[in-house]
Amino acid sequence: xxxxxxxxxxxxxxxxxxxxxxxxxxxxxxxxxxxxxxxxxxxxxxxxxxxxxxxxxxxxxxxxxxxxxxxxxxxxxxxxxxxxxxxxxxxxxxxxxxxxxxxxxxxxxxxxxxxxxxxxxxxxxxxxxxxxxxxxxxxxxxxxxxxxxxxxxxxxxxxxxxxxxxxxxxxxxxxxxxxxxxxxxxxxxxxxxxxxxxxxxxxxxxxxxxxxxxxxxxxxxxxxxxxxxxxxxxxxxxxxxxxxxxxxxxxxxxxxxxxxxxxxxxxxxxxxxxxxxxxxxxxxxxxxxxxxxxxxxxxxxxxxxxxxxxxxxxxxxxxxxxxxxxxxxxxxxxxxxxxxxxxxxxxxxxxxxxxxxxxxxxxxxxxxxxxxxxxxxxxxxxxxxxxxxxxxxxxxxxxxxxxxxxxxxxxxxxxxxxxxxxxxxxxxxxxxxxxxxxxxxxxxxxxxxxxxxxxxxxxxxxxxxxxxxxxxxxxxxxxxxxxxxxxxxxxxxxxxxxxxxxxxxxxxxxxxxxxxxxxxxxxxxxxxxxx
Amino acid sequence: xxxxxxxxxxxxxxxxxxxxxxxxxxxxxxxxxxxxxxxxxxxxxxxxxxxxxxxxxxxxxxxxxxxxxxxxxxxxxxxxxxxxxxxxxxxxxxxxxxxxxxxxxxxxxxxxxx
Numbered sequence: 001x002x003x004x005x006x007x008x009x010x011x012x013x014x015x016x017x018x019x020x021x022x023x024x025x026x027x028x029x030x031x032x033x034x035x036x037x038x039x040x041x042x043x044x045x046x047x048x049x050x051x052x053x054x055x056x057x058x059x060x061x062x063x064x065x066x067x068x069x070x071x072x073x074x075x076x077x078x079x080x081x082x083x084x085x086x087x088x089x090x091x092x093x094x095x096x097x098x099x100x101x102x103x104x105x106x107x108x109x110x111x112x113x114x115x116x117x118x119x120x121x122x123x124x125x126x127x128x129x130x131x132x133x134x135x136x137x138x139x140x141x142x143x144x145x146x147x148x149x150x151x152x153x154x155x156x157x158x159x160x161x162x163x164x165x166x167x168x169x170x171x172x173x174x175x176x177x178x179x180x181x182x183x184x185x186x187x188x189x190x191x192x193x194x195x196x197x198x199x200x201x202x203x204x205x206x207x208x209x210x211x212x213x214x215x216x217x218x219x220x221x222x223x224x225x226x227x228x229x230x231x232x233x234x235x236x237x238x239x240x241x242x243x244x245x246x247x248x249x250x251x252x253x254x255x256x257x258x259x260x261x262x263x264x265x266x267x268x269x270x271x272x273x274x275x276x277x278x279x280x281x282x283x284x285x286x287x288x289x290x291x292x293x294x295x296x297x298x299x300x301x302x303x304x305x306x307x308x309x310x311x312x313x314x315x316x317x318x319x320x321x322x323x324x325x326x327x328x329x330x331x332x333x334x335x336x337x338x339x340x341x342x343x344x345x346x347x348x349x350x351x352x353x354x355x356x357x358x359x360x361x362x363x364x365x366x367x368x369x370x371x372x373x374x375x376x377x378x379x380x381x382x383x384x385x386x387x388x389x390x391x392x393x394x395x396x397x398x399x400x401x402x403x404x405x406x407x408x409x410x411x412x413x414x415x416x417x418x419x420x421x422x423x424x425x426x427x428x429x430x431x432x433x434x435x436x437x438x439x440x441x442x443x444x445x446x447x448x449x450x451x452x453x454x455x456x457x458x459x460x461x462x463x464x465x466x467x468x469x470x471x472x473x474x475x476x477x478x479x480x481x482x483x484x485x486x487x488x489x490x491x492x493x494x495x496x497x498x499x500x501x502x503x504x505x506x507x508x509x510x511x512x513x514x515x516x517x518x519x520x521x522x523x524x525x526x527x528x529x530x531x
Numbered sequence: 532x533x534x535x536x537x538x539x540x541x542x543x544x545x546x547x548x549x550x551x552x553x554x555x556x557x558x559x560x561x562x563x564x565x566x567x568x569x570x571x572x573x574x575x576x577x578x579x580x581x582x583x584x585x586x587x588x589x590x591x592x593x594x595x596x597x598x599x600x601x602x603x604x605x606x607x608x609x610x611x612x613x614x615x616x617x618x619x620x621x622x623x624x625x626x627x628x629x630x631x632x633x634x635x636x637x638x639x640x641x642x643x644x645x
Binding site: 067126129130133134137140141144147148149152153155156159160163164167170171174177178183507509510511512514515518 | 547550551552553554556559560563566567570573574577602603606609610613616617620621624625627628631632637638640641
């Protein structure tokens, strides 16, 4: 029972290796067995501690706590584990028909699941480095899986930029090791508390945040994301956008808990806002359906960062909820987009027409995803966005900023919803497992949007009954924001002015991105110097 | 402060400058390696401040106070292995890119769609 965290990490990795070695079609069904095993184990683990998991530390190898590797679980990480396993179920179901006999794909898919679960549970900062690097390498291989020129280009960009970012993590790790003499997060946290303000500690925090910022696509360093998420196969895009981006966000939460440095919080709020607004602007200018969704992921990351910048209070809880909600509806949207691209043979949002007439069920599921992400009451996006908004209460500027981003998201999905109208003849494609995965995800969207009060009470011990889905004001708010979005779309976006074309063709090359990264580090250093 | 520490720091600055201006993919990968090496040298130097002996207890050296810290060395071996994997994958991808586009220049690659 104590070693369940280890089993959860290694069951998928070992199953993946066996699938690769044995290389028989009937054996590939063992991936579902591995999924069932880790699902059952994680529920058993949650039950064993009566749902009151608080800093459950497992020291490995029988060494002293100071030098050994340890795993830690708390409320946050156990909920991340549940979401991870759930999204992997969906991706496996979605891609099963196509990849059933593809043992290489299954090997990488399961291996990356193990390493991602490692990132979530580790309590050792060097271990986290190793897990994040393995995740980067394997996601590169999954991004280039189609092996065409575009995806190889995106894959190389992704690999090099993320690893250059992780160099800064290594630098931060060196500084913190020199100052505290340990790599264990708990011991580092205690020693930092004991030492008080220290320039080296602040510098190491800045370096680590720079690396994590690359991983989770903060403002100046996000341009790997749309390339990589646009180029990958549909199921992998769903995985990358839904969960793997969150590995950076999760590390950000963890390191905020360790360092407890609050002098940069205002800067993070500003960065979050710029990330969100630039994600919306770039997304509105795109014509490729997957690029639109990828840039929308950036804007959602910005919203999450805006809330995380206040590490206590309801904005923080709202953000953690938004991470999970975003994982659900963004996976749903990417899967739907992949299905539509597969049927129509094109990715341009202006050429795809008449989806509703040809594929009513898929369209309904996509619409559920869209209303969730724009924050309609009774769907899950509404809950987390409202909690974030309550966290900003009393601060008019922050509330207005959030509203602007909401209107932008509304506009963007009005633009995308144009694919449902019109007429277009296609040949029918039958695929039940794709629809099944999307159906389950949309049901989860509705469940999370309706039964949020008992769920949050059970998991986080927080009462959010102030979120009222049936209130008239919330409905009015939603409809007005969609109305403004529609007007912006009709008067500005649809006309396709020159400036929109310019934004669409705006690309940043690899070496300029590195300048952005160094600038990002220097902005944080200057900000911390001024405070 | 040792001279090797200062040299490693200078190397880090030069290679970060290099990766921000170099337009060739192969050069970018090489510069990534140089950055990583300089970071490794910095860490190893921090581990051996005020110490000179190898961290192995034997008849010749029983005085543990004079030993270097073995943990940075163990960590950096892992980092080197990761770096090797990334270099191999990156070079493989750059070969593929050269097959598809006929160029290894970041600037040319942006202009070529598809």
